[in-house]
Amino acid sequence: xxxxxxxxxxxxxxxxxxxxxxxxxxxxxxxxxxxxxxxxxxxxxxxxxxxxxxxxxxxxxxxxxxxxxxxxxxxxxxxxxxxxxxxxxxxxxxxxxxxxxxxxxxxxxxxxxxxxxxxxxxxxxxxxxxxxxxxxxxxxxxxxxxxxxxxxxxxxxxxxxxxxxxxxxxxxxxxxxxxxxxxxxxxxxxxxxxxxxxxxxxxxxxxxxxxxxxxxxxxxxxxxxxxxxxxxxxxxxxxxxxxxxxxxxxxxxxxxxxxxxxxxxxxxxxxxxxxxxxxxxxxxxxxxxxxxxxxxxxxxxxxxxxxxxxxxxxxxxxxxxxxxxxxxxxxxxxxxxxxxxxxx
Amino acid sequence: xxxxxxxxxxxxxxxxxxxxxxxxxxxxxxxxxxxxxxxxxxxxxxxxxxxxxxxxxxxxxxxxxxxxxxxxxxxxxxxxxxxxxxxxxxxxxxxxxxxxxxxxxxxxxxxxxxxxxxxxxxxxxxxxxxxxxxxxxxxxxxxxxxxxxxxxxxxxxxxxxxxxxxxxxxxxxxxxxxxxxxxxxxxxxxxxxxxxxxxxxxxxxxxxxxxxxxxxxxxxxxxxxxxxxxxxxxxxxxxxxxxxxxxxxxxxxxxxxxxxxxxxxxxxxxxxxxxxxxxxxxxxxxxxxxxxxxxxxxxxxxxxxxxxxxxxxxxxxxxxxxxxxxxxxxxxxxxxxxxxxxxxxxxxxxxxxxxxxxxxxxxxxxx
Numbered sequence: 001x002x003x004x005x006x007x008x009x010x011x012x013x014x015x016x017x018x019x020x021x022x023x024x025x026x027x028x029x030x031x032x033x034x035x036x037x038x039x040x041x042x043x044x045x046x047x048x049x050x051x052x053x054x055x056x057x058x059x060x061x062x063x064x065x066x067x068x069x070x071x072x073x074x075x076x077x078x079x080x081x082x083x084x085x086x087x088x089x090x091x092x093x094x095x096x097x098x099x100x101x102x103x104x105x106x107x108x109x110x111x112x113x114x115x116x117x118x119x120x121x122x123x124x125x126x127x128x129x130x131x132x133x134x135x136x137x138x139x140x141x142x143x144x145x146x147x148x149x150x151x152x153x154x155x156x157x158x159x160x161x162x163x164x165x166x167x168x169x170x171x172x173x174x175x176x177x178x179x180x181x182x183x184x185x186x187x188x189x190x191x192x193x194x195x196x197x198x199x200x201x202x203x204x205x206x207x208x209x210x211x212x213x214x215x216x217x218x219x220x221x222x223x224x225x226x227x228x229x230x231x232x233x234x235x236x237x238x239x240x241x242x243x244x245x246x247x248x249x250x251x252x253x254x255x256x257x258x259x260x261x262x263x264x265x266x267x268x269x270x271x272x273x274x275x276x277x278x279x280x281x282x283x284x285x286x287x288x289x290x291x292x293x294x295x296x297x298x299x300x301x302x303x304x305x306x307x308x309x310x311x312x313x314x315x316x317x318x319x320x321x322x323x324x325x326x327x328x329x330x331x332x333x334x335x336x337x338x339x340x341x342x343x344x
Numbered sequence: 345x346x347x348x349x350x351x352x353x354x355x356x357x358x359x360x361x362x363x364x365x366x367x368x369x370x371x372x373x374x375x376x377x378x379x380x381x382x383x384x385x386x387x388x389x390x391x392x393x394x395x396x397x398x399x400x401x402x403x404x405x406x407x408x409x410x411x412x413x414x415x416x417x418x419x420x421x422x423x424x425x426x427x428x429x430x431x432x433x434x435x436x437x438x439x440x441x442x443x444x445x446x447x448x449x450x451x452x453x454x455x456x457x458x459x460x461x462x463x464x465x466x467x468x469x470x471x472x473x474x475x476x477x478x479x480x481x482x483x484x485x486x487x488x489x490x491x492x493x494x495x496x497x498x499x500x501x502x503x504x505x506x507x508x509x510x511x512x513x514x515x516x517x518x519x520x521x522x523x524x525x526x527x528x529x530x531x532x533x534x535x536x537x538x539x540x541x542x543x544x545x546x547x548x549x550x551x552x553x554x555x556x557x558x559x560x561x562x563x564x565x566x567x568x569x570x571x572x573x574x575x576x577x578x579x580x581x582x583x584x585x586x587x588x589x590x591x592x593x594x595x596x597x598x599x600x601x602x603x604x605x606x607x608x609x610x611x612x613x614x615x616x617x618x619x620x621x622x623x624x625x626x627x628x629x630x631x632x633x634x635x636x637x638x639x640x641x642x643x644x645x646x647x648x649x650x651x652x653x654x655x656x657x658x659x660x661x662x663x664x665x666x667x668x669x670x671x672x673x674x675x676x677x678x679x680x681x682x683x684x685x686x687x688x689x690x691x692x693x694x695x696x697x698x699x700x701x702x703x704x705x706x707x708x709x710x711x
Binding site: 198199200258275276324325326327329330331333336 | 348351354462570706707708709710
């Protein structure tokens with residue numbers, strides 16, 4: 001018989017305690033100082049045990065704090081799942097502020113009837129991602145909603161990190177003449193999700209790019225690269241991220257379209273479905289804005305991972321312009337509305 | 345071939361176009377896929393001065409009549425119905441006159457509790473009908489001759505399986521009758537066409553040959569990539585300069601003279617040409633595909649006793665789609681463009697599909 005989540009699993013009673021003790025604690029060992037992330041809060045000193053709130057002892061420096069909610073269908077997709085996404089996504093938001101991700105909270109809303117085997121896989125994946133990102137999940141909560149009132153699993157994670165850049169990373173530091181780099185090729189996550197959702201049989205299958213970004217940021221900082229701004233390229237893709245940066249900095253961005261890395265299978269899928277790869281979500285890519293005399297060093301670090309210098313910041317209205325390979329020019333505008341595949 | 349390899353060839357084709365043009369020719373690219381590519385890659389910026397490209401009506405989403413959308417909304421709002429269609433149909437506004445909970449598009453009806461599903465292949469509707477025998481599955485069937493064979497296959501299988509809970513809301517359209525209607529309108533100054541390559545891959549060239557014989561304009565079958573479009577433009581202008589009204593196939597690696605005989609046979613078995621209103625166009629003689637009598641039992645309008653959308657006049661609207669789709673205005677000429685009319689809240693269908701002329705302009709040309 002398939003074991004499934006029942007309402008009582010979120011009720012705070014024995015069923016819930018068993019779920020935590022027997023199912024999740026072993027999986028989460030090592031990421032949570034051997035405590036429960038499912039309901040309760042750990043202290044940084046494990047001997048202190050569980051309480052209503054976690055008490056944190058963090059390295060000195062400015063703190064970065066962020067939160068994100070995760071809803072995705074299907075819950076598991078090529079290259080990742082909602083558990084991995086929830087850890088990596090929040091850790092990446094911290095990294096974009098120049099902060100080393102350190103602590104995470106985790107709130108789970110489970111739908112009655114969710115298969116326990118699936119939940120085990122998601123929690124194991126979440127734990128593996130936490131180890132990969134070097135974060136500890138120190139506080140959490142679990143609720144169960146009636147069947148039909150959730151979409152399997154909703155996750156919310158909040159994260160705290162310590163800023164390691166000498167200057168704050170912020171769009172207002174962007175200057176005319178800065179170079180714009182991306183950390184890798186674009187659109188893989190968007191296409192992977194779209195293919196899984198619509199049953200498109202891509203050969204070979206395309207995996208999501210879901211991955212921690214802090215290692216790349218740390219490498220840039222270690223090499224002494226001055227970073228004016230970072231932004232991860234999640235929903236809305238490169239187009240939305242750059243428009244947001246251009247607006248915040250009140251400056252113009254000019255991109256060279258043929259410099260923007262897009263893998264062949266992504267480009268082909270986009271042609272088929274009527275999407276622009278620069279509109280698609282990524283979960284392991286960022287854009288970096290770097291002053292001219294640091295560009296070479298940044299390129300050297302990013303290019304081996306598929307990254308590239310794609311454009312530069314110019315004076316002018318807050319727009320993103322794109323020079324096509326044919327010498328014509330157009331605006332790169334954020335996508336509008338829900339991305340829907342076209343008919344032919 | 346990478347874009348970097350193609351760019352010099354595109355540039356030399358643009359130079360050739362300038363060299364051979366002695367007059368300011370006006371051409372129409374028929375297909376929305378071509379429109380999208382032209383605007384996306386800025387190909388119109390490479391043309392000789394004075395040459396005009398008119399964006400044609402070749403976006404099946406854009407020309408689906410408001411009355412058909414209204415019928416789809418009414419069906420989707422019924423608790424016993426699963427309404428399914430392709431992605432970009434879900435955003436197309438109806439006439440705005442139907443009082444349906446959720447608003448004027450299928451996404452709105454879905455938000456209000458209607459069961460609206462997005463399909464990537466019509467045969468998924470067959471699977472839905474078998475999974476839900478207690479419910480009625482309605483497929484809003486749209487597209488040119490490119491997607492019509494898949495709908496025909498669905499109809500044939502539904503009949504063969506004796507499925508009593510699957511029906512079709514027919515909105516399939518035919519391209520060549522619309523080209524004829526454009527040429528018949530003296531206000532539209534189209535001197536030559538780039539024809540829709542993927543449609544011709546199914547239909548072949550015979551219908552175009554007949555059109556050219558009647559109307560004496562050159563027609564070049566074109567692909568959708570920048571290189572293919574530029575090469576087709578050169579081919580079309582060469583014919584114009586030489587005064588030759590012929591059909592030329594510049595998409596020969598995809599389009600064969602007689603098209604796809606199996607797909608054509610399937611279309612002929614299931615569908616017949618019917619007069620159909622095109623949004624922004626009025627009724628196009630022979631401009632639609634209807635179900636043949638053997639397949640009438642699959643007709644959603646008959647099954648649910650809905651008024652025939654083809655008999656409903658188009659509502660008055662602020663949208664200048666008619667002028668845009670006939671090439672008499674550009675999207676930017678519309679006072680509502682980018683203000684009251686955006687892809688988030690489109691007043692008219694050309695703003696909905698990524699292949700619609702207004703959506704393409706909004707995406708790449710907004711100021």
